[in-house]
Amino acid sequence: MKETKIHYGDMPDKNLLIQALFAEDANDPRSVNYERTLERPMISWGMLALNMIIVLIVSAVIFYIIKYWVTDSWVAIVATALFILGYCVVRLKRIAISVVKLYQRFAPDRIRNKCRFEPSCSQYMILAISQYGAFKGIYKGVQRLKRCNPDGGGFDWP
Secondary structure (H helix, E strand, O other), X not given: OOOOOOOOOOOOOHHHHHHHHHOOOOOOOOOOOOOOOOOOOOOOHHHHHHHHHHHHHHHHHHHHHHHHHOOOHHHHHHHXXXXXXXXXXXXXXXXXXXXXXHHHHHOOHHHHOOOXXXXXXXXXXXXXXXXXXXXXXXHHHHHHHHHOOOOOOEEOOO
């Protein structure tokens, strides 16, 4: 917030008063003149595909091993689903950060520049997940998204 000092007894010029009270500071994220530098993170498509292929292969192996031992297909399906669910829970922190980075990579500038906070809401989400873990970080990030609007803003760190 811009700090303005007006001493008692001094009557400033009307234009100076308007400029002091309503001038937009280019360094304040709440300002319309604020220019955000958008980061477009690089996505490692090869590693993403490799992780997905490994999960699919391991899931298929688990399915066929259980199907071979137990003849019921539903047992194999449930065991495979539990494996995939467990894998996702264990890797939730990395998965959540990857989803936010995909958003940062492909979201249009007009959407990403609407955030009036510094760091931006997506960067805040990444910082919160890194600092607090997946569950609490996602919760803090969602709470920040609820506060994000054109009228608010400012500097806010997790």
